[in-house]
Amino acid sequence: MSPTDPTAPLLAVSGLEKSFGSNRVLAGVDLEVRRGDVLVLIGPSGSGKTTVLRCLNGLETPDAGVVAFDGGPRVDFAQKVSKADRTALRDRSAMVFQHHNLFPHLTVLQNVIEGPVQAHGVPKAEAVARAERLLARVGLAEKRDAYPSELSGG
Numbered sequence: 001m002s003p004t005d006p007t008a009p010l011l012a013v014s015g016l017e018k019s020f021g022s023n024r025v026l027a028g029v030d031l032e033v034r035r036g037d038v039l040v041l042i043g044p045s046g047s048g049k050t051t052v053l054r055c056l057n058g059l060e061t062p063d064a065g066v067v068a069f070d071g072g073p074r075v076d077f078a079q080k081v082s083k084a085d086r087t088a089l090r091d092r093s094a095m096v097f098q099h100h101n102l103f104p105h106l107t108v109l110q111n112v113i114e115g116p117v118q119a120h121g122v123p124k125a126e127a128v129a130r131a132e133r134l135l136a137r138v139g140l141a142e143k144r145d146a147y148p149s150e151l152s153g154g
């Protein structure tokens with residue numbers, strides 16, 4: 001399938017495996033997500049839901065499995081994975097954590113620009129302008145200089 005094929009899966013995962021020592025958490029997970037789909041992983045605490053997400057965004061390295069995301073490379077974790085392939089997977093995915101994981105010593109605006117500036121080398125003025133637009137879009141413009149401890153959980 002060509003990457004521009006609108007019927008091609010946005011995310012295709014097959015045979016995803018991950019163990020922590022003798023604890024075999026993922027024993028061959030297959031899933032496909034198409035553009036516009038919402039996929040819900042349901043399972044008891046400790047069943048591996050978070051581990052699936054962490055394997056897909058590069059916070060964990062799967063022991064095996066093939067992952068292809070949004071027309072990018074088809075990455076086979078049973079082989080040695082190149083840095084470029086790893087970056088390609090991680091660059092265009094994002095994870096909203098159960099806990100906020102904001103930098104407590106940085107303001108809202110500084111938290112929002114940290115990724116683009118540090119990881120993607122976006123010029124600071126450009127990152128600030130974009131962050132201000134995004135904060136306005138979600139009704140948080142007036143919180144730009146607040147610290148995480150000054151925000152409500154929601």
Ligand SMILES: Nc1ncnc2c1ncn2[C@@H]1O[C@H](COP(=O)(O)OP(=O)(O)O)[C@@H](O)[C@H]1O
Pocket residue numbers: 020023025043044045046047048049050051052
């Ligand atoms: N970094 C880790 N080191 C060792 N064990 C881990 C690690 N991360 C998760 N686990 C174990 O993997 C299993 C699945 O955890 P997790 O993916 O967080 O489950 P869920 O999100 O479904 O509650 C649990 O037994 C957990 O203790």
Ligand SMILES: [Mg+2]
Pocket residue numbers: 049050051
């Ligand atoms: Mg979890």
